[in-house]
Amino acid sequence: MMITFETPDQPDVHALIAELDDYLYALYPAESVYALDLHSLLAPNVRFAVARDGDGAAIGCAAVLLTPEYGEIKRMYVRPAARGTGAAGRLLQLLEQAAASAGCADMVLEAGPSQPEALAFYARIGFRQCGPYGAYPDDPYSVFMRKPLGKIA
Incomplete structure (x- = not known):
């Protein structure tokens, strides 16, 4: 598996985002x-x-929106057939490194309560629930999480 920064403007990445x-x-x-x-x-x-498999097929993606205060995880997705391969953890590690290099103190994310597997994954790697940040409203369909970058593994 290979995980690198790429442009999202590619047909196979468009397919991931559509999924x-x-x-x-x-x-x-x-x-x-x-x-x-x-x-x-x-x-x-x-x-x-x-994230690309050994054949070069896109199996996952994720973005980090860099702000002066934090790096926000956006568009995190791994195809169901590729879950359990470590792709999500490696994607997140690359995003955290980019955010730390940009001077961000924390990583933040917004996910939903109907995604318990994702929420458990984030909790396992050090994210803790927090209140809304930035311009987000307090939405019952949102779960906000934060992780200090000083705790990067």
């Missing part, structure tokens, strides 16, 4: 899905990582 969108919109009302669109993922303060 993630289908999943999220099946779980939550549209107004409670706070996803970055492709244009936003191309912004200079966003780093986008792709």
Whole structure:
């Protein structure tokens, strides 16, 4: 498996993002899905990582939105067939390294309560629930989490 920063503007990455969108919109009302669109993922303060299998097929992706205060995880997704391979952990590790290099003190994320596996994964690697941050509203379909970057493994 190979995990590198790439542009999200690739057909196989578009397919990953479309799968993630289908999943999220099946779980939550549209107004409670706070996803970055492709244009936003191309912004200079966003780093986008792709996990590829041994054949070069895209099996996962994730982005970090870099701000002066924190790095925010966005668009984290690993195809179901590739779960349990370590792809999610390696994607997150690369994002945390990028955020730390940019001077961010914390990593933050917003996920939903209907994703218990994702929430458990984040908790296992040091994220703890917190209140809304940035411009997010206090939404019953949102779970906010934070991890100090000083605890990077």
